Amino acid sequence: MSIPKITPCLWFDNQAEAAAKFYTSVFKKGKIGKITRFGKEGFEIHGRPEGSVMTVEFEINGQPFTALNGGPVFKFNEAISLQVPCETQEEIDYYWDKLSEGGEKSQCGWLKDKYGLSWQVFPKGIDEWVGDPNSEKSQRAMKAMLQMEKIDITKLKQAYEEKGTR
Structure with a gap:
């Protein structure tokens, strides 16, 4: 059985992309990966405009992270x-x-x-x-x-x- 790498998911209101860009600019070995966007489906639940950023995968010094635009519920x-x-x-x-x-x-x-x-x-x-x-x-x-x-x-x-x- 392989041991999966654990990826922290950071919950933001709507700043996931800006935060990922900020963190990857601070750390020399930082990079942005895949960005996923909200579609029409689920709008009644998530309330996010179609095409807006849902998640941003990024890496700092070899450590993967996911930034999620989940709304203002959690801080x-x-x-x-x-x-x-x-x-x-x-x-x-x-x-x-x-x-x-x-x-x-x-x-x-x-x-x-x-x-x-x-x-x-x-x-x-x-x-x-x-x-x-x-x-x-x-x-x-x-x-x-x-x-x-x-x-x-x-x-x-x-x-x-x-x-x-x-």
């Missing part, structure tokens, strides 16, 4: 977020700035984009710095992270290594 919330682990501060800055534009910034590397989708932008290896509940080093790093919106790798490392924290 995104923080129960689901997409994670962007970054190698450098420059990557964090880039994804933080691009994804939060027109959206909302939160703390600890969390943000909502202009479509309401939640993202976590953080450095790879952050779990080493903040993940040990019995380590004083990790507790200092966690305290520093909780005071940040966008993650600052230098400040996080300094707190972990106790440089400049006294």
Whole structure:
């Protein structure tokens, strides 16, 4: 038995195509795939004009997604977020700035984009710095992270290594 690839389906009111174009423009390895459109059939249920976009298949860094124009019934919330682990501060800055534009910034590397989708932008290896509940080093790093919106790798490392924290 083969293991199917799981494709997240993101429900939008009517911004599926715009959102897919936005996400594929932010990520270097992003591409738009098949776009399906509503026909005459089912208008009494979906209420969408014939020819308008129903779904957009797109890919970000090899991960497939489907964007669906399903109407205003459901909204995104923080129960689901997409994670962007970054190698450098420059990557964090880039994804933080691009994804939060027109959206909302939160703390600890969390943000909502202009479509309401939640993202976590953080450095790879952050779990080493903040993940040990019995380590004083990790507790200092966690305290520093909780005071940040966008993650600052230098400040996080300094707190972990106790440089400049006294």
